[in-house]
Amino acid sequence: MTPADLAWLPLAPILTPLGIGLLLLYPWRRPVRVGLALAGALGVLVFAAWLVAATSGGAVLVSSLGGWPAPFGIVMTADRLSAWMSLLAAVSGVLAVWQAAADPDPVREKHHLFGLLFFLFAGVQLSFLTGDLFNLFVAFEVMLVASYALAVLGSTREQLREGFRYIVMNLVASALLVVTCGLAYGVLGTLNFAHLAQRSAELGPNATVTAVGVLLLIVFAAKGALFPLGFWLPGTYPALPPAVGAFFAAVLTKVGIYALIRVFTTVFNQDPALPNTLLLGLGAVTMLFGAFGAVSQREWRRIFSFTVISSVGYLAFGLGLGTPEALRASVAYLAVSVLVTAALFAIAAVAERAAGSRLVTVRGMIDFLPLLAGCFLLCALTVAGLPPSGGFVAKYALVRAGLAQGSPLALAAVFSALLASLILLYAMLGVWRGFFWGKHLVMFPVYRVPLPLRAAAYAATALVAGLTLFAGPLLGWADATAAELSEPGQYIRGVLGDEPVVIPPPPTVPEAP
Amino acid sequence: METLFAVIIGLLVAAGVFLLLSRVIVRVVLGLTFIGYAANLAILTVAGLRDVSPPLLTLPGPYMDPLPQALILTAIVIGFATTALLLTVALRAYQVAGHDDVEAFGDNLARDPGAHDGSFADPEHQSPDRPDVEDEESAPVAAGSRP
Numbered sequence: 026m027t028p029a030d031l032a033w034l035p036l037a038p039i040l041t042p043l044g045i046g047l048l049l050l051y052p053w054r055r056p057v058r059v060g061l062a063l064a065g066a067l068g069v070l071v072f073a074a075w076l077v078a079a080t081s082g083g084a085v086l087v088s089s090l091g092g093w094p095a096p097f098g099i100v101m102t103a104d105r106l107s108a109w110m111s112l113l114a115a116v117s118g119v120l121a122v123w124q125a126a127a128d129p130d131p132v133r134e135k136h137h138l139f140g141l142l143f144f145l146f147a148g149v150q151l152s153f154l155t156g157d158l159f160n161l162f163v164a165f166e167v168m169l170v171a172s173y174a175l176a177v178l179g180s181t182r183e184q185l186r187e188g189f190r191y192i193v194m195n196l197v198a199s200a201l202l203v204v205t206c207g208l209a210y211g212v213l214g215t216l217n218f219a220h221l222a223q224r225s226a227e228l229g230p231n232a233t234v235t236a237v238g239v240l241l242l243i244v245f246a247a248k249g250a251l252f253p254l255g256f257w258l259p260g261t262y263p264a265l266p267p268a269v270g271a272f273f274a275a276v277l278t279k280v281g282i283y284a285l286i287r288v289f290t291t292v293f294n295q296d297p298a299l300p301n302t303l304l305l306g307l308g309a310v311t312m313l314f315g316a317f318g319a320v321s322q323r324e325w326r327r328i329f330s331f332t333v334i335s336s337v338g339y340l341a342f343g344l345g346l347g348t349p350e351a352l353r354a355s356v357a358y359l360a361v362s363v364l365v366t367a368a369l370f371a372i373a374a375v376a377e378r379a380a381g382s383r384l385v386t387v388r389g390m391i392d393f394l395p396l397l398a399g400c401f402l403l404c405a406l407t408v409a410g411l412p413p414s415g416g417f418v419a420k421y422a423l424v425r426a427g428l429a430q431g432s433p434l435a436l437a438a439v440f441s442a443l444l445a446s447l448i449l450l451y452a453m454l455g456v457w458r459g460f461f462w463g464k465h466l467v468m469f470p471v472y473r474v475p476l477p478l479r480a481a482a483y484a485a486t487a488l489v490a491g492l493t494l495f496a497g498p499l500l501g502w503a504d505a506t507a508a509e510l511s512e513p514g515q516y517i518r519g520v521l522g523d524e525p526v527v528i529p530p531p532p533t534v535p536e537a538p
Numbered sequence: 539m540e541t542l543f544a545v546i547i548g549l550l551v552a553a554g555v556f557l558l559l560s561r562v563i564v565r566v567v568l569g570l571t572f573i574g575y576a577a578n579l580a581i582l583t584v585a586g587l588r589d590v591s592p593p594l595l596t597l598p599g600p601y602m603d604p605l606p607q608a609l610i611l612t613a614i615v616i617g618f619a620t621t622a623l624l625l626t627v628a629l630r631a632y633q634v635a636g637h638d639d640v641e642a643f644g645d646n647l648a649r650d651p652g653a654h655d656g657s658f659a660d661p662e663h664q665s666p667d668r669p670d671v672e673d674e675e676s677a678p679v680a681a682g683s684r685p
Binding site for chain 1: 573584606627640
């Protein structure tokens with residue numbers, strides 16, 4: 026199978042959820058709808074796994090839409106990083122559909138919860154697999170419009186308030202992204218990632234290009250909820266229905282992080298000093314902000330929303346260090362963060378259902394949910410980055426990379442990372458003490474949680490445990506990804522071919538007949 | 539020409555931000571559309587405001603670059619969709635609350651607005667050194683997300 030034979034493959038994870046989403050708009054009976062949704066999510070997972078397998082040799086798969094070759098038309102490209110992100114999103118998608126299927130919600134489902142969820146998947150996959158800056162904006166919008174609708178679906182007052190805040194914040198960021206696309210086109214005369222990279226490499230370090238890069242950093246920091254721009258996140262995610270919230274929390278911020286990695290390693294890598302300093306500083310503050318926020322909250326999903334913010338801070342820190350080891354640690358931590366967030370939100374859904382309350386101060390639930398308590402303990406250790414969890418492996422690699430880089434700001438960020446981990450551990454122990462430990466009071470009823478919903482939490486935790494067991498292959502994969510990212514020449518050649526791009530001269534006026 | 543456009547873009551963004559900071563929901567929506575218009579004009583300006591032919595082969599060159607205009611068209615369509623969606627959310631908030639101030643959404647930041655002085659800041663959280671007593675006043679609040 027050469028890359029040319031597999032040119033259709035980058036389109037498959039995008040078109041599958043789009044088609045399934047359209048099919049789900051028809052008012053099927055619930056079993057049919059759930060079956061269709063599960064089949065669709067598993068189909069996306071199969072295609073994403075195939076992408077990972079196809080790119081594992083370092084090939085770059087390119088599918089040009091409408092047959093227009095790379096710099097002139099829009100292309101879908103899949104390298105190791107894109108395929109990896111696509112796989113993580115597909116896994117979270119399967120878990121989200123599983124929870125939505127196990128937790129009937131007639132009102133929301135009547136108004137196309139499943140269909141919107143699949144349009145969201147399509148937008149997310151498109152953002153990971155597109156090879157074009159403006160098309161990335163379109164992908165963000167597809168993803169965000171679906172997420173806006175999901176955020177306000179059900180119209181509780183809390184959802185309206187948080188949804189409105191979320192929509193306004195993201196629309197401002199999107200407007201800035203449109204302007205930045207225009208500026209990038211004005212400066213470099215192209216929008217294709219590979220071609221942008223080629224031309225910015227020809228220009229060398231250039232203040233205008235750096236300015237465009239920093240504008241993109243601001244946009245993606247807003248989408249990825251870095252410190253000053255992430256104020257909308259802790260309110261928005263708990264307001265969502267649990268299954269949808271799990272997918273949002275696991276994947277949507279990571280789309281911003283992916284875009285940051287793509288832009289600053291592949292495209293605008295000529296003058297990394299300013300973006301890296303910004304990312305390091307913002308990352309260091311974001312981790313602490315997330316950790317302190319997690320300590321301050323008393324509701325399951327609010328606590329975990331803050332741990333999401335904290336994990337974004339760790340990723341920004343790893344990206345801002347700017348060394349290949351740090352990039353490798355960030356790619357590994359991406360997987361840890363996505364899976365553990367999905368698992369924590371699945372656990373939170375079960376716990377909220379069992380206690381009939383969003384609060385974690387119910388006490389003594391370990392008698393009723395012993396297996397869930399074990400799951401939570403593993404995920405808590407992963408979040409805090411303690412052995413024996415995959416979180417420890419990834420955070421250890423991050424801290425080592427920070428110490429190896431050794432600039433004063435990096436050392437400050439390392440200190441902040443260790444402190445944030447400690448605070449997160451305290452927050453997680455607070456949940457443990459409040460919910461599982463102690464003596465259960467008789468006046469609080471304990472509700473039965475349907476087995477499929479619990480099974481989703483257990484399956485997600487099994488994936489988190491798998492991170493520990495397969496930490497070696499994971500870091501090997503991350504190593505290869507980081508090596509590929511630090512050598513953008515391979516990506517550029519994969520997309521544009523070996524020949525230099527020739528822009529044809531403007532046509533001459535045809536002779537009058 | 540570029541100067542004029544730059545001034546217009548600046549004015550549009552300023553008006554948009556001013557409206558965005560308002561407390562009236564509909565004004566927030568209008569502010570966002572203004573910012574969207576400014577973004578479209580910015581793309582047009584960046585592409586260059588030269589007096590050249592449209593890209594039709596029957597006309598003598600040099601030709602205008604059509605791509606920025608395609609970008610603007612895409613942005614207009616997407617902006618239209620998001621504005622429509624935002625307006626439905628605003629309308630729904632108006633139906634729920636009966637007025638279109640952002641207060642329609644309520645505020646979850648004040649945990650217990652009716653609390654009198656001297657009460658705990660966070661009544662449902664007991665300090666770690668207190669035992670599992672049975673005299674907890676605050677039963678957990680039922681999750682209000684689902685009837």
